[in-house]
Amino acid sequence: MALVGGGGAGNTAGSNPSGTGSSLNYVRTSDGDFAYAYSGIVVDVPDSDTSLLEFTTGSETIDAKVQFNYSGYSTSDYAYSVKINGETIQRYTVRESNPETPDNPLYILIPPYSFVQCQAILLSGSAQDQIVGLTGRVYA
Secondary structure: OOOEHHHOOOOOOOOHHHHHHOOOOEEOOOOEEEEEEEEOOOEEEOOEEEEEEEEEOOEEEEEEEEEEEEEOOOOOEEEEEEEEEOOEEEEEEEEEOOOOOOOOOOEEEEOOOOEEEEEEEEEEOOEEEEEEEEEEEOOO
């Protein structure tokens, strides 16, 4: 059964455990526990840090992969960052993106009880739609 929320909290009525949003989702399988978050398309990300994903983890550690993308063709420049507990742990810049070639994923380890933000900021050009996905293995 898919679980929604930090720390393996139960699925809340009306939630969308298999869809998009800014929270972290948990899946338990016979092969182990996994976590994922898909922002969906975030429209016209401006020139200020915009959180595409934002969530708090529970007592688990997550070995994760994060991948940012433009959701359409663009000649704008963007910076992407991953923050844990307000500290930037990864940041990179994409100049005149080609959406047909996904950006290189970032591999991160998320410690227990962490507040995670995946953010985008427009550096130059016009505001563009952005998207990010995070997938990982959960260790208790």
